[in-house]
Amino acid sequence: MIVGAGSAGLVCAWKLSEDPGHEVVLVDAGIDPGPDVPLELATEILLPAHYYWQYTDEDTGNFLPRGKVFGGSSAVNAAAATRGHPWCFDAWDSPVWTYDACLPAFRALEADQQFGQQDHHGSDGPIAITRYEQSAFDLAFQDAYRRQGFHPLADHNAPGALGYGPFPTNRIDGVRMSTLVSVLPHLRGRSNVVLRPDSEVLRVLISGGTAHGVVLADADGQHILEADRVILSAGTFGTPEILFHSGIGAADDLRSAGLPVLADAPQLGRNLSDHVLFQMNMEVTDPSELPMPGGQGTLLTYELPGDRHPQAQIFAYHAPFFDPTAGPHTAAVTASLVTPESRGHLALGPGRARVHLQHLTAPLDRSRAADIVRTAAHIVDDLAAQGRLKLPDTPWWRAEDLPHACRAQALSYHHPVGTCRMGRDDAAVVDEHLQVRGVERLMVADASVMPAIPRGHTNLSAMMIGYRAADFAAG
Known part of the structure; x- marks a missing residue:
C-alpha cells in the first residue's frame, strides 16, 4: 500500500506495478480527476482551494500550497525542473544516496528534449523536460547578468553547472507534465493496481512492531x-502527521497528546528545511516585452563565499502568474537562498500538524540573503538605467538594515523537505533504505526523507526517491 499519489508515490506505484507479481493499492485524500485531466490542472498555477491542503506557516500566516489531488504538488506547481548538483546528494552522507547512485533513477524518469542523449540525462522516461526560447525581456536580463560577470550555460542540470540560461521545465506546450499527466496513465488498466482517491489515511496499523495496514476515512x-x-x-507535512497519529514520534509529545508510544522517534518533524525567496516587484516600461511565466524564463545560479557550496538563484517572471492582484505589466525579480542553514519543525496538533518554517533564523542566512538581494538590485538598476524597468518609489531592497528587511520579506519557495530525515545514525527517522526505524514493513518515500535540501527544485528529487523506494520495497 502506497499512501499519497504525488510526485514520489505515483512514481513508486508505477515502478512497483511493472512487476505483475506486486499488487499495489494507491491511496490519496485528493480526487482522481480521471483520464481527461481538467484544463486547469494541466495548465494553471492559481487553482481552486479544494486542490490544496490548507497548511499555513504558523509564524507568518502565509499559505503553504501542497497538492491535494492525484499528482500531489507536481499537479499544482510551476513545473521548474532542476535537480541540484552532485554535491547535494553526496552530502546526504550515505553510499546508497550519492549522486552516482541516484543518477540512474533521474535518467530513467526523464525525457530531456535537448540533452536526452547525454550521459547524465535520459530520453525515454515519462517526465518530459524542455527549455523555452527566451522572450526579449529575458534576453535583456541575460545581458545584464553578463555585465555583472556571470557566464551563460545551456543546461542547468549538467553536473556542477552554474551561470545563467533557460529554466529547465516539465511544462510542454503549456501543459504541466505532472505525475498526474505523465505517470498515472501508465497505471490505469493494470490489473495489479487499485486506485483509492478521496480516502484520507488517518494512521498506520502497527502490531508487534510491524505495520500491517492503515485506517482511512x-x-x-x-x-x-x-x-x-x-x-x-x-x-x-503529511507523512509526519500520519506517523504521529500512528504512535511514532517524540515519546513525551505523544503522551501529552494522548497518543500511544509505539516507536520513540524524537527527530520526527524536526530538520524542516525550505528554500527561501525574496520578491522585488516593479513595472516593465514596454508592455510588449514582458518576462516569461515562472519556471520558464532565465535562471541565474551562482555560489556565494563560504564552505559547502552556498548557492543563490535569481530570476524574473511575469508577476500575475502567481499573484492575481499584480498589475498586468509587473515583473517580479526574485532572489533565493537555496542553501539555508535555518531549520524549522512541525508541532504535533489535534489534526493538521502546525508548520514552523523559521526562515532566516540563522544569522548566516540573513547575511547571505542580503548579499543575494544586493546582487539582484544591481541587475535591476542596470535595466532601470536602460529604461526597461520603473522601480517603486521606496524599494524595500534599499533598506539601511537589509538583513532585517530580508527577514521581514522572506517567502517560501514551497520546497519543504527533511521532516523524516534519512540517515545511518540511530537518531534518523528512516534508515538508508527508507525503512522507519523501530517498525518493520513501514517505509517513507517522499521529500521528507531528504537529510539536506538540494540546490534545485525538489520535485524531480522527490520522483527519484519514489523510483528508488520501489527497488528497496521489491528487494
Missing part, C-alpha cells in the same frame, strides 16, 4: 485496509 466513514507493506508518500 472516506465518504462512507472509517475503514481498515490490510497490507503486507505500507509506504508513506504523503509529503513533508
